[in-house]
Structure formats: C-alpha cells, structure tokens
Amino acid sequence: MQAKDLKRLDSLAGPLLVRLLPRRKKSAPAQAPRSALIIRPGGIGDAVLLIPALRALQAAYPACRIDILAERRNAAAFQFCAGLNAVHRYDEPGELRAVFKNRYDLVIDTEQWYRLSALVSRLVRARRSIGFATNERQRLFTDAVPYDMQEYEPFSFFRLLAPLGIDAPAELPVPFLELPDAARETAARFLARLGDQPFAAIFPGASVPRKEWGGARFRQVAASVALAGHATVVVGGKEDEDVADAIARATGAINLAGQTSLAESAAVIAAAKVLLTGDSGLLHIAAGLGTATLSLFGPSDAVKWAPKGDGHRVFASSLSCAPCARWGTIPPCAHETSCIDADPSEVARTLIQMLREGDRDTANVQ
The missing domain is CATH 3.40.50.2000 (Glycogen Phosphorylase B;)
Structure with missing residues (x-):
C-alpha cells in the first residue's frame, strides 16, 4: 500500500x-x-x-x-x-x-x-x-x-x-548517525578520482513536486560552481537519473544517481564539504553526519525542519502563502509546480562561499 x-x-x-x-x-x-x-x-x-x-x-x-x-x-x-x-x-x-x-x-x-x-x-x-x-x-x-x-x-x-524521565539535550550530539564500513569503502571508490579535492554534493530530487526546485536551476548552480574551480557530485535514486545526467553532462559533475544505496549515498555526503538539496531525507542525513548543508524550502516550515547549528544555511520561500504544509500534507495551491523561489545565482554564490571558506554560520536567506 x-x-x-x-x-x-x-x-x-x-x-x-x-x-x-x-x-x-x-x-x-x-x-x-x-x-x-x-x-x-x-x-x-x-x-x-x-x-x-x-x-x-x-x-x-x-x-x-x-x-x-x-x-x-x-x-x-x-x-x-x-x-x-x-x-x-x-x-x-x-x-x-x-x-x-x-x-x-x-x-x-x-x-x-x-x-x-x-x-x-x-x-x-x-x-x-x-x-x-x-x-x-x-x-x-x-x-x-x-x-x-x-x-x-x-x-x-x-x-x-x-x-x-529522559530529558532532551540542550543541543543535538553531532554526528548522531553511524555509517557501515562497507558503505564508506564503496563511496571512497566512487570518489577516488577527486583525490583530496573538496566537493559539494547535490541532490536535485524531492519526494513531492512542490518541493522540487527544477533540474535547470540545479544545473545552473553546478555550472557556476565548476567555473569557480570546485567539484560537484550528484546523488539520488533511479528516479533522479535523467536530471542528474543532464547536470553532469553540462558541468562535468560526477553522477552517482541510481548507482548507490542509501548508506552509500550517505557515505558520499559524509565526505562532501557541503550538501545542496531541498527539504529531503538526505538533508537530515547530512545534518546527522555533521556535513554542512545549503537547503531550499518551499511548502515546509524551515523552523520546524531545517538543520540547526553551525554550517547550515537555508533559502526559505518568500511567498506569502509559504510555508503551507501541515501534518505531512500540502494543500491545493495555485502554483502548478514548486513554490521554492530561490535565485540560482544567489544559491551558487552561497554554495561557493561555503566551499571556499567552510562557512560555519547558520543563517536564513530570504
């Protein structure tokens, strides 16, 4: 079901x-x-x-x-x-x-x-x-x-x-996820061609259409990152293969979409300097592994769901109706596709800054 x-x-x-x-x-x-x-x-x-x-x-x-x-x-x-x-x-x-x-x-x-x-x-x-x-x-x-x-x-x-009688900690322990050794070894083989070069991982997928930003926008960001001299690795499932392939062909990114298990994708993200993604399971995996994130929020509430702490940056929708998701349901809307209105140029600048400087300051970017 x-x-x-x-x-x-x-x-x-x-x-x-x-x-x-x-x-x-x-x-x-x-x-x-x-x-x-x-x-x-x-x-x-x-x-x-x-x-x-x-x-x-x-x-x-x-x-x-x-x-x-x-x-x-x-x-x-x-x-x-x-x-x-x-x-x-x-x-x-x-x-x-x-x-x-x-x-x-x-x-x-x-x-x-x-x-x-x-x-x-x-x-x-x-x-x-x-x-x-x-x-x-x-x-x-x-x-x-x-x-x-x-x-x-x-x-x-x-x-x-x-x-x-179990109290919540003042802050979440990071990392709080453990990776299988076999997944780390597989990820290392996929990433061997990069050597010690820092890279950004990109996940262009989404669980529902309203959380999608669009392959063309991710491709634009990846192209800007490549022009700035940084590497990118695209991760995702088989359903993301076409978008990931288009990004890779246009930018020279390593395309791992559809080639890795969840644990292997997590190991790739653990090796990345930063992950660019929408509101997704991989976003929370990155936070749990201690990897910096740059996330794009539309219908979901960033206050409730975006990672907190050093190294996490958020682009939240500026639409007056956002966020609208409640109890896991997005209501009917006049927007036919995504309501994420982040400017790709601004996202690219922020991602490049994080790659260059290891930006450790949490901020919300509107």
Whole structure:
C-alpha cells in the first residue's frame, strides 16, 4: 500500500476506529523496560531525526531490546542506529502480524498526526504506551504528550521520552548517525578520482513536486560552481537519473544517481564539504553526519525542519502563502509546480562561499 493510500484510509476510517477501541488508562511508572517497540511510519527524514531520541533510550536502558516498526520507504534509515534488535515494516502484513505476536514492556508511537499507528500501538501487547496528543489518537496511549509545531523535530521526539524521565539535550550530539564500513569503502571508490579535492554534493530530487526546485536551476548552480574551480557530485535514486545526467553532462559533475544505496549515498555526503538539496531525507542525513548543508524550502516550515547549528544555511520561500504544509500534507495551491523561489545565482554564490571558506554560520536567506 502506498503512502497516499495509507493517509486516505486514515482520514476516512481512522477517527471512527480510534473511538471504537477502549481508552487506555494511565499506568503507574514501572521498572526499566526490558523490551520496547518504536513505531515510525513516514519518510526517511522523520526516521533519521528520530535517531537521537533512540540513542538516548538505548543509553538510559542498555539492557532493553528495541524493535522498530517502520515502512518500506524508511526502514533503511535505521541502519544508521546500531544496537537495534529488529526492524519490521508496517506496510508488510506478514511483518505486522509478527509484531502482534510479541509482547513488549513499552510501545512508543512517534507518528505526529495520523491515527493508524496509534491503533497499532493499542493492539500491540504492551503494559505502557506513549504517543502524541494531537487529536483523538491520544485516548489510545497510557501517556499522551504535547506536540509543538514550532519545535525542531528531533526535540519533539524527545518529548516522547519525558514520561520515562529522559530529558532532551540542550543541543543535538553531532554526528548522531553511524555509517557501515562497507558503505564508506564503496563511496571512497566512487570518489577516488577527486583525490583530496573538496566537493559539494547535490541532490536535485524531492519526494513531492512542490518541493522540487527544477533540474535547470540545479544545473545552473553546478555550472557556476565548476567555473569557480570546485567539484560537484550528484546523488539520488533511479528516479533522479535523467536530471542528474543532464547536470553532469553540462558541468562535468560526477553522477552517482541510481548507482548507490542509501548508506552509500550517505557515505558520499559524509565526505562532501557541503550538501545542496531541498527539504529531503538526505538533508537530515547530512545534518546527522555533521556535513554542512545549503537547503531550499518551499511548502515546509524551515523552523520546524531545517538543520540547526553551525554550517547550515537555508533559502526559505518568500511567498506569502509559504510555508503551507501541515501534518505531512500540502494543500491545493495555485502554483502548478514548486513554490521554492530561490535565485540560482544567489544559491551558487552561497554554495561557493561555503566551499571556499567552510562557512560555519547558520543563517536564513530570504
């Protein structure tokens, strides 16, 4: 089942199904959990931004067996968090049935709005359940916690650990992702022709059309970077191959789109001096690896989703209607394509500056 189908099913049947199940009663704090199920549907970005909280849970309860219930589209992100017991897929019926056969001390539903995951958490055999109190889903948890739309998302996930007495850090530890050695070795082979030359990684793709900036604009930036004497490497999936090939042919960039796994793409980004991308899972991977980022935001709220800290620069849409995305949904709009209105010349100048100077100052560029 596709993500859009799950969202449609949730909107049609979710509210009714939530009300049909008995309300969970708040439970008294128990002893340290020996087993936990963490539910994380959605895309790669949310999964990556959950990892700091997962690592804090592991540190607080080192003897706890932690299982993940993810989706096909984001399950691979959890390879960047060592020490997990198993990663099951939410949208694979056989794997979901296997989860229902288990018994857990604790289940944490990290979904922010949709109800189907809250239903799953209610049906899983667990003494204690934690989730966000964003709608009627809150009645299905023993501990329902508030959600703040203006809070950087990793810290929202830490709110789910507050009932366990685990506090959020003042700042996220960086790096907070771990790369497989094999992925680093593969990336090194792909990048060998660059030697020690610093380079910018470029990801021109997007999960939805409204978050796309356009291949021609990325090509213009890459051309300016090449004229300034810097190398670029294009990353992405098979769906990005045509755009990436056009960039590479016009600028001499190394094109790795469609040639690397998620972990190998992450290893390439880890070796880059800066990543240029829209609001994407690879953006959050770069932040989690400690790589500087230059990101382009349109419908999504940069306050909520853009990386924070030294080395991250943001071009946010200047349109009066932006940001408009809410709970993972972009409303119908008069703009037929992307609402990212960043000037390619300005983006190129900023990227070249970051390559030359290692710019470590965070700023929002309007």
